[in-house]
Amino acid sequence: MATASERPLHLNLFIFGCGHHKAAWRHPGSPAERVGDITYFEELARTAERGCLDAVFFADGHAAGDVAGGPWWFLEPLTALSAMSRATDRVGLVSTVSSTFYTPFHAARLLASLDHVSGGRIGWNVVTSMFDTEARNHGYEHMPPHQERYERAEEFVEAVLGLWDSWSDRALRYDRDGVFADPELVRPIDHRGRYFQVDGPLNVPRPVQGHPVLFQAGSSEQGRTLAARRAEAIYSVAYDLPSAQDYYRDVKSRIHRVGRDPRSVAIMPGLVTYVGSTEEEARAKQRDLDELLPTEESLQQLGLFTEQDCTGWELDAPVPDLPPLEEFTGPKGRYGTILRIIESERPTVRQLLGRLAAGGGHCTMVGTPEQIADRITEWHTSGGADGFNLMPPSLPGGIEDFVDHVVPVLQRRGLFRREYQADTLRGHLGLERPASPH
Amino acid sequence: MATASERPLHLNLFIFGCGHHKAAWRHPGSPAERVGDITYFEELARTAERGCLDAVFFADGHAAGDVAGGPWWFLEPLTALSAMSRATDRVGLVSTVSSTFYTPFHAARLLASLDHVSGGRIGWNVVTSMFDTEARNHGYEHMPPHQERYERAEEFVEAVLGLWDSWSDRALRYDRDGVFADPELVRPIDHRGRYFQVDGPLNVPRPVQGHPVLFQAGSSEQGRTLAARRAEAIYSVAYDLPSAQDYYRDVKSRIHRVGRDPRSVAIMPGLVTYVGSTEEEARAKQRDLDELLPTEESLQQLGLFTEQDCTGWELDAPVPDLPPLEEFTGPKGRYGTILRIIESERPTVRQLLGRLAAGGGHCTMVGTPEQIADRITEWHTSGGADGFNLMPPSLPGGIEDFVDHVVPVLQRRGLFRREYQADTLRGHLGLERPASPH
Structure with a gap:
């Protein structure tokens, strides 16, 4: 080392x-x-x-x-x-x-x-x-x-x-x-x-x-x-x-x-980083911040990033399937990040909004x-x-x-x-x- | 008052x-x-x-x-x-x-x-x-x-x-x-x-x-x-x-x-301002600074300001007579200030150099x-x-x-x-x- x-x-x-x-x-x-x-x-x-x-x-x-x-x-x-x-x-x-x-x-x-x-x-x-x-x-x-x-x-x-x-x-x-x-x-x-x-x-x-x-x-x-x-x-x-x-x-x-x-x-x-004395405490810190996001505004913004109508998405359900990168016609950088987060973290809609709201495509460590x-x-x-x-x-x-x-x-x-x-x-x-x- | x-x-x-x-x-x-x-x-x-x-x-x-x-x-x-x-x-x-x-x-x-x-x-x-x-x-x-x-x-x-x-x-x-x-x-x-x-x-x-x-x-x-x-x-x-x-x-x-x-x-x-507990002490503070001026360089600069050859001027003698403002062909602002200082203060050459070196045309109070x-x-x-x-x-x-x-x-x-x-x-x-x- x-x-x-x-x-x-x-x-x-x-x-x-x-x-x-x-x-x-x-x-x-x-x-x-x-x-x-x-x-x-x-x-x-x-x-x-x-x-x-x-x-x-x-x-x-x-x-x-x-x-x-x-x-x-x-x-x-x-x-x-x-x-x-x-x-x-x-x-x-x-x-x-x-x-x-x-x-x-x-x-x-x-x-x-x-x-x-x-x-x-x-x-x-x-x-x-x-x-x-x-x-x-x-x-x-x-x-x-x-x-x-x-x-x-x-x-x-x-x-x-x-x-x-x-x-x-x-x-x-x-x-x-x-x-x-x-x-x-x-x-x-x-x-x-x-x-x-x-x-x-x-x-x-x-x-x-x-x-x-x-x-x-x-x-x-x-x-x-x-x-x-x-x-x-x-x-x-x-x-x-x-x-x-x-x-x-x-x-x-x-x-x-x-x-x-x-x-x-x-x-x-x-x-x-979200640091806690236990992993659960760290996740709770993350959740506490994510829950402060104004829902309607964040879903509207996600709609712009994904070219989907997200306004009806359930916050605590998994993110619905999205079209592959090749089919996306807007700016691909952020959309690619969103697809990667979904693929590797399987987040709920609220968790995805939270990840995008905190550092976007940057590495996030919770624990x-x-x-x-x-x-x-x-x-x-x-x-x-x-x-x-x-x-x-x-x-x-x-x-x-x-x-x-x-x-x-x-x-x-x-x-x-x-x-x-x-x-x-x-x-x-x-x-x-x-x-x-x- | x-x-x-x-x-x-x-x-x-x-x-x-x-x-x-x-x-x-x-x-x-x-x-x-x-x-x-x-x-x-x-x-x-x-x-x-x-x-x-x-x-x-x-x-x-x-x-x-x-x-x-x-x-x-x-x-x-x-x-x-x-x-x-x-x-x-x-x-x-x-x-x-x-x-x-x-x-x-x-x-x-x-x-x-x-x-x-x-x-x-x-x-x-x-x-x-x-x-x-x-x-x-x-x-x-x-x-x-x-x-x-x-x-x-x-x-x-x-x-x-x-x-x-x-x-x-x-x-x-x-x-x-x-x-x-x-x-x-x-x-x-x-x-x-x-x-x-x-x-x-x-x-x-x-x-x-x-x-x-x-x-x-x-x-x-x-x-x-x-x-x-x-x-x-x-x-x-x-x-x-x-x-x-x-x-x-x-x-x-x-x-x-x-x-x-x-x-x-x-x-x-x-x-x-030059402040002293007596007028003499104030004047000594002014003189001490004026005496630190590098003579040759200062006289050369005065020569530029006055269109005169000042290099031979005696430092502790009164400033020689200068032509009136109307006859001066360079920038008149500073030359006018020099004439005013000479007229009102009757300075020695060294004192004139000192006045120009400290605030130029600004009011100076010594006492x-x-x-x-x-x-x-x-x-x-x-x-x-x-x-x-x-x-x-x-x-x-x-x-x-x-x-x-x-x-x-x-x-x-x-x-x-x-x-x-x-x-x-x-x-x-x-x-x-x-x-x-x-």
């Missing part, structure tokens, strides 16, 4: 509102009133740090979201992470920043500034964004095509890395009788590309980590190519171990083919700390994952359960760190600090 | 690096090594709060700056202010955000998010930016013309205000059996303008203050027009009381002409706490200012001097608050919270 020293396990807490289950906010004890309260996020970050997790992770979007129950919102991640960095000492802080809506200079600067504020704990999850509702908030009529977004993202990352390197590590002198910074060691980048023209230098010195850690979450062909070329950690979607192994094999070999060390890039699928640790170990040792992006269905309880009960089991097995060995996110992930160019 | 209850005095701390004197970092005891250390800025904010100041204030720029001694840098203000808000409870937090380089959606979202994080203490200093070096970091070849920048700024502010109002104050319901937010009270803005197309709604609910407080610093004709229409507080430049009174009269009457209450908009000129309080009172009671944007030549000492010695005098005279009367920046400035639209 792999031990922490051989190939360490990595764990992030993916923070989302009251949890990743869409009905989590409906629980009477949920922190719904606190989704704009920075102290709530500071507490979550401290819980992650108590569990020695690698990082907390924020997704992002540029349009008002929607949960079962009207418009949803969240604090802007970069401003939230700055405050959270001051409430913690070691845990990494990863923010999604869109390469479609920012300029490279803004992104490089905001992330570099945060890396200085946090003492080297920032990660950047590069996304190209997806929705026309977002595009129309930033002056586009609709999203640029997929291909163009990824070409732009490639060039965006190149410009950002250039800006981070525009100050040499040795530029700052503070020489009271001479120079504050050596102008020879602060250089323009003169980026002249297809999408961006950026003179540089940045107005922030080289980040503490050299470069904040690059996360990527691509699953498309172009997303995998970008991840192979640039990502230092990957957030992926894997419904079960075989599909995780397929993705893992494919992306690791792509990384190898571009001349990088595949072992240096942690692949971390999303993971939804005791030992059972969940067993499955995590299996994924980790059989080429399925280098770690996980934890997506607790409810917060803060879901991450407290994991940190207080699953993490200690992983630690006893030698699979997960008992204390931080490094001060930076790059250090937690075992990544080298990129050398300063000039 | 006006008392605090009649027409309160307002004071901001304008934070810049090691202070507003360009040579401040050269002092052996300066915090030069800490200009990227968030704890330094947290300490400055706490000092401002100890003095019951209205706010701390950040300028901003999108290109690496320059001080006497090579490239300069600073933390990105929005990320820095988030951390600073968590180290303080009451003091306002004002950031400059450029209407030329951001989209309205980014600006509205970042500032709204910060207003939630800080509990309603955010101000936005609207600027259009100036320098081609900044433009070339964001994909422009050069800055758009002045007129276009201001047209864009007008529309930018309109879109941002619309986005802040896109969530009604009553939108959030948290009704576990019903809706999280009422979709009828979260509305698109469908802004269709000359420069911006923004659908909305924002993905952040209405800020705590309704709108973060709008600061503006326009001195040009278009800048004054924008300030009159939109500003809720104004940062201005006034070399002496007569020029302050001219500006004050002009802008207050413009505010009146557009149908707003001129008393509600505080005009706050920049103010450089005991009582002397400075006298002049502040004079400006405040004779139609020169509603308050000041304090620009200490050196930090942190300059603001500690002011808070510990000048503020108590102003408080004893009933001119300045002894404790905060409000929790929000809007409250400190006596501004009403804008009503929620739908």
Whole structure:
């Protein structure tokens, strides 16, 4: 069995509102009133740090979201992470920043500034964004095509890395009788590309980590190519171990083919966990959340996903037979997930709604700390994952359960760190600090 | 004499690096090594709060700056202010955000998010930016013309205000059996303008203050027009009381002409202070900083400003006669300031260099706490200012001097608050919270 020293396990807490289950906010004890309260996020970050997790992770979007129950919102991640960095000492802080809506200079600067504020704990999850509702908030009529977004993202990352390197590590002198910074060691980048023209230098010195850690979450062909070329950690979607192994094999070999060390890039699928002291208690936690879903609305949405009239379906009966994937005319990704859940889990209608409401196509583990640790170990040792992006269905309880009960089991097995060995996110992930160019 | 209850005095701390004197970092005891250390800025904010100041204030720029001694840098203000808000409870937090380089959606979202994080203490200093070096970091070849920048700024502010109002104050319901937010009270803005197309709604609910407080610093004709229409507080430049009174009269009457209450908009000129327990001690503090200026470089720069060969000028002799303003062919603004300083202060060459190196054309007061309080009172009671944007030549000492010695005098005279009367920046400035639209 792999031990922490051989190939360490990595764990992030993916923070989302009251949890990743869409009905989590409906629980009477949920922190719904606190989704704009920075102290709530500071507490979550401290819980992650108590569990020695690698990082907390924020997704992002540029349009008002929607949960079962009207418009949803969240604090802007970069401003939230700055405050959270001051409430913690070691845990990494990863923010999604869109390469479609920012300029490279803004992104490089905001992330570099945060890396200085946090003492080297920032990660950047590069996304190209997806929705026309977002595009129309930033002056586009609709999203640029997929291909163009990824070409732009490639060039965006190149410009950002250039800006981070525009100050040499040795530029700052503070020489009271001479120079504050050596102008020879602060250089323009003169980026002249297809999408961006950026003179540089940045107005922030080289980040503490050299470069904040690059996360990527691509699953498309172009997303995998970008991840192979640039990502230092990957957030992926894997419904079960075989599909995780397929993705893992494919992306690791792509990384190898571009001349990088595949072992240096942690692949971390999303993971939804319901933890109980007994399996029954864990299932009860899941059921309690599933029962909070507004039935009519959820069945209507399922109708859209499946092109069926689901409004009359009995909630506690097995899901009726659905046509095979080939006959489905809508978007096949989600429909394929639904078919897989039905085939492997034989859920009731309510259970299917609950699975779709909590992490959708992501792996879901329900059980005791030992059972969940067993499955995590299996994924980790059989080429399925280098770690996980934890997506607790409810917060803060879901991450407290994991940190207080699953993490200690992983630690006893030698699979997960008992204390931080490094001060930076790059250090937690075992990544080298990129050398300063000039 | 006006008392605090009649027409309160307002004071901001304008934070810049090691202070507003360009040579401040050269002092052996300066915090030069800490200009990227968030704890330094947290300490400055706490000092401002100890003095019951209205706010701390950040300028901003999108290109690496320059001080006497090579490239300069600073933390990105929005990320820095988030951390600073968590180290303080009451003091306002004002950031400059450029209407030329951001989209309205980014600006509205970042500032709204910060207003939630800080509990309603955010101000936005609207600027259009100036320098081609900044433009070339964001994909422009050069800055758009002045007129276009201001047209864009007008529309930018309109879109941002619309986005802040896109969530009604009553939108959030948290009704576990019903809706999280009422979709009828979260509305698109469908802004269709000359420069911006923004659908909305924002993905952040209405800020705590309704709108973060709008600061503006326009001195040009278009800048004054924008300030009159939109500003809720104004940062201005006034070399002496007569020029302050001219500006004050002009802008207050413009505010009146557009149908707003001129008393509600505080005009706050920049103010450089050297405070000593005796006048001589204050002058020694000024001299100590001036003597840190690198002579050759400063004389060369003065040569550019005056179109003279200054390299042979004797530092401790009076400034030689200069040609009148009409004969000067370069940019007249700064040259006019130089002529005024020479005429009114009869400085030595070194003193002139020092004045230009610390706040340039801003009012400078040198003396005991009582002397400075006298002049502040004079400006405040004779139609020169509603308050000041304090620009200490050196930090942190300059603001500690002011808070510990000048503020108590102003408080004893009933001119300045002894404790905060409000929790929000809007409250400190006596501004009403804008009503929620739908």
